[in-house]
Amino acid sequence: MRADAARNRRLLLAAAADEFAERGLDASVADIARRAGLGKGTVFRHFPTKDDLLAAIVLDRIDELVAAGERLLAHDDAGAALLEFLTVAAHQRQQRDLSFLHEASAPSPDVTRARERMDTTVARLVERAREQGAVRADVTGTDVVLLMCAPNYVTSYVPGAPPDLWRRYLAIIFDGLRPQGAHPLPHPPPDASL
Structure with a gap:
């Protein structure tokens, strides 16, 4: 190009x-x-088409996350790598609200493949963190994918919230992923094909 x-x-x-x-x-x-x-x-x-434009926005976002995740897979401290990945994901969303994408029509095959790459990368990050004892043994990659947008989603309900308030909720989420003081989860993990 x-x-x-x-x-x-x-x-x-x-x-x-x-x-x-x-x-x-x-x-x-x-x-x-x-x-x-x-x-x-x-x-x-x-x-x-407008759908092509929406797909390109999603692909750019996912490609950035996959690149960050793949880079972090080489990090010696798997727990720190997972936390940094979640920070990158939350910061990316904080920079630009992409909640409009939930209203978009069915994803393109390219978006579906990109999401599968991202899910695989996140699963590998979580697996490494579990192996090192940095996150609880019952946490899955799907759990983490579902939690990625939570810090920004929560703060969207706080009028006039400071721009970095999402960091507070990311810390709470990450503390919940740690094995120290963990109680058994009340429900099995969701199907990875969400």
């Missing part, structure tokens, strides 16, 4: 994420193009 095309793609993805976050899925292509400082034709050259 040429440098100017790559730059335009980055601008469009950032503008679309902001526009969808503010207006929901009804955001118009014209508004996205205007926010990016580009023409509507440029949007359609990169993303023929």
Whole structure:
């Protein structure tokens, strides 16, 4: 991809994420193009449909998380690596509200494959942390995937919350993952195919 095309793609993805976050899925292509400082034709050259644009936003987010997770798999301290991964995930969400994605239509095959890669990476991080005794033996990768957005979700209910309040709830979550003082969980883990 040429440098100017790559730059335009980055601008469009950032503008679309902001526009969808503010207006929901009804955001118009014209508004996205205007926010990016580009023409509507440029949007359609990169993303023929709105679903393609939504899929690209999701893929970028997941690719960032997978890259971080794969890098952290080499970390000697698996517990610290898992905590850093959860911090990256929560910080990524705090930077840009992507809750509009829950309203999107069925994910594309590319998004499904990317999520599977992310789930596998998270499962490997959790497995390493369990092997080192850093997290409880009954915690699964699926548990951690479901908890990734929780710190930001919780703070979204606090009017005027300080921007780093999510860190408090991430610490509470991570303390709950640790084996010290843990009680048996009252329900089996959810199916990994959620």
